[in-house]
Amino acid sequence: xxxxxxxxxxxxxxxxxxxxxxxxxxxxxxxxxxxxxxxxxxxxxxxxxxxxxxxxxxxxxxxxxxxxxxxxxxxxxxxxxxxxxxxxxxxxxxxxxxxxxxxxxxxxxxxxxxxxxxxxxxxxxxxxxxxxxxxxxxxxxxxxxxxxxxxxxxxxxxxxxxxxxxxxxxxxxxxxxxxxxxxxxxxxxxxxxxxxxxxxxxxxxxxxxxxxxxxxxxxxxxxxxxxxxxxxxxxxxxxxxxxxxxxxxxxxxxxxxxxxxxxxxxxxxxxxxxxxxxxxxxxxxxxxxxxxxxxxxxxxxxxxxxxxxxxxxxxxxxxxxxxxxxxxxxxxxxxxxxxxxxxxxxxxxxxxxxxxxxx
Ligand code: HEC
Ligand code: HEC
Ligand code: HEC
Ligand code: HEC
Ligand code: HEC
Numbered sequence: 121x122x123x124x125x126x127x128x129x130x131x132x133x134x135x136x137x138x139x140x141x142x143x144x145x146x147x148x149x150x151x152x153x154x155x156x157x158x159x160x161x162x163x164x165x166x167x168x169x170x171x172x173x174x175x176x177x178x179x180x181x182x183x184x185x186x187x188x189x190x191x192x193x194x195x196x197x198x199x200x201x202x203x204x205x206x207x208x209x210x211x212x213x214x215x216x217x218x219x220x221x222x223x224x225x226x227x228x229x230x231x232x233x234x235x236x237x238x239x240x241x242x243x244x245x246x247x248x249x250x251x252x253x254x255x256x257x258x259x260x261x262x263x264x265x266x267x268x269x270x271x272x273x274x275x276x277x278x279x280x281x282x283x284x285x286x287x288x289x290x291x292x293x294x295x296x297x298x299x300x301x302x303x304x305x306x307x308x309x310x311x312x313x314x315x316x317x318x319x320x321x322x323x324x325x326x327x328x329x330x331x332x333x334x335x336x337x338x339x340x341x342x343x344x345x346x347x348x349x350x351x352x353x354x355x356x357x358x359x360x361x362x363x364x365x366x367x368x369x370x371x372x373x374x375x376x377x378x379x380x381x382x383x384x385x386x387x388x389x390x391x392x393x394x395x396x397x398x399x400x401x402x403x404x405x406x407x408x409x410x411x412x413x414x415x416x417x418x419x420x421x422x423x424x425x426x427x428x429x430x431x432x433x434x435x436x437x438x439x440x441x442x443x444x445x446x447x448x449x450x451x452x453x454x455x456x457x458x459x460x461x462x463x464x465x466x467x468x469x470x471x472x473x474x475x476x477x478x479x
Pocket of ligand 3: 284287288317329332334350351376382
């Protein structure tokens with residue numbers, strides 16, 4: 121397998137002039153990603169493992185690897201089955217084809233439908249999620265940030281891999297809307313991590329990129345909200361009694377965008393315990409409302425509130441009585457927690473907690 125890959129790559133005549141900036145092709149989200157004009161191509165990431173063991177091991181444990189298979193995504197997709205989800209979570213043409221071949225199976229699995237299930241065809245390509253080839257293979261060549269010195273294969277050099285704009289292709293996109301079966305995107309962001317990062321960078325003069333924080337030393341860990349140690353260190357809570365009240369001060373710590381960012385359902389809750397048990401006194405994150413356009417009769421999702429923590433902007437929350445507090449992170453929506461496709465424990469993690477001494 122390795123020999124075939126290398127031989128095929130070597131047999132490829134180098135393009136007359138390597139393009140200065142690769143057309144990554146991520147921006148579209150309305151069609152699967154084809155890596156060579158019209159030609160289906162999938163390179164299994166295992167083929168890179170022998171020579172790039174560290175990158176492979178890091179990636180294999182990352183959320184990019186499980187972007188199609190992880191439970192939080194799979195249950196989200198069962199509730200909202202849209203082709204454009206596949207174009208990002210299993211983006212290559214061969215991956216998408218496998219999933220679309222199972223369309224009936226997914227439809228039958230829809231939580232509201234109770235039908236006998238047809239057999240599901242295997243999805244070995246889709247199971248690779250965001251693979252090595254997705255980020256590194258274009259126009260029949262491996263693309264790397266350097267000049268390929270010492271590489272066992274031809275390398276097209278593109279330093280733009282090291283810029284935040286490279287990640288933006290998938291980490292910045294808008295709400296879709298459908299007109300007569302044709303999908304287009306509105307101007308309401310579904311994820312706007314790249315814009316949040318640009319604002320942070322402009323305000324602070326920081327030059328750190330997505331890669332600096334999520335791929336430290338080039339490590340392919342893509343650590344994020346599913347790395348609970350990393351998540352825990354990204355927020356601080358101070359709590360004290362003042363007069364008859366309890367005051368909380370919440371702040372994000374060294375986060376180059378909002379907390380939470382990314383998926384629209386992510387949120388945090390600040391909860392206190394009193395004689396009646398635990399209560400949420402503050403929700404951190406975005407909320408959306410379905411809005412009807414009286415002229416066109418169309419319903420769209422609009423942002424109705426955004427209490428995400430901004431970098432460098434502490435937030436104070438005051439409550440009347442409490443004996444203990446906790447800050448919890450929620451990977452999905454409150455509806456998902458009630459819907460019960462996944463156990464609550466899989467959707468909620470307590471980040472910080474404390475006891476308030478009596479005065
Ligand atoms: C989500 C996109 C993405 C995926 C998936 C990905 N890489 Fe990378 N890779 C990058 C970026 C970005 C860099 C540049 C990192 C830097 O220099 O800060 C990079 C750099 C590299 C380098 C150069 C040396 C180094 O480690 O910096 C190698 C080799 C490499 N990747 C191999 C792989 C292999 C093998 C896989 C699959 C197991 C893989 N990559 C998956 C984005 C990705
Ligand atoms: C037979 C061994 C071998 C295989 C297989 C192999 N590589 Fe490499 N590759 C190398 C060596 C050696 C280098 C140069 C040293 C380094 O950067 O790690 C390299 C360099 C790279 C670079 C960095 C180029 C640069 O200068 O920026 C990338 C990216 C890369 N490989 C990706 C891949 C991916 C993705 C695969 C699987 C599709 C793969 N390689 C398969 C040996 C291999
Ligand atoms: C200064 C460091 C820093 C920079 C720069 C940064 N991040 Fe993050 N990121 C974090 C920290 C810390 C967390 C964990 C806290 C959280 O979940 O927000 C995180 C979490 C995330 C998460 C998952 C958690 C969530 O809230 O959904 C994603 C996705 C993410 N970052 C993507 C990006 C992208 C894309 C960029 C560049 C456009 C970027 N980050 C730039 C530090 C950084
Ligand atoms: C081809 C699309 C694509 C590209 C390019 C891409 N990502 Fe992602 N990324 C995803 C998807 C899809 C997920 C969600 C996986 C899941 O279901 O949890 C994700 C998840 C993440 C997470 C969240 C991990 C967590 O624990 O919450 C981080 C961090 C992240 N990506 C960083 C990056 C960085 C940094 C880059 C650029 C070097 C990048 N991504 C490029 C598609 C992409
Ligand atoms: C343009 C790319 C893109 C599209 C389209 C997309 N996603 Fe995602 N999705 C991401 C990225 C990037 C993340 C990681 C953000 C984060 O960690 O908060 C993510 C995260 C998620 C998560 C959280 C997974 C986890 O590990 O916690 C779920 C669930 C999810 N997406 C479901 C969907 C569904 C359902 C659709 C279609 C309706 C969809 N996505 C469409 C890029 C995309």
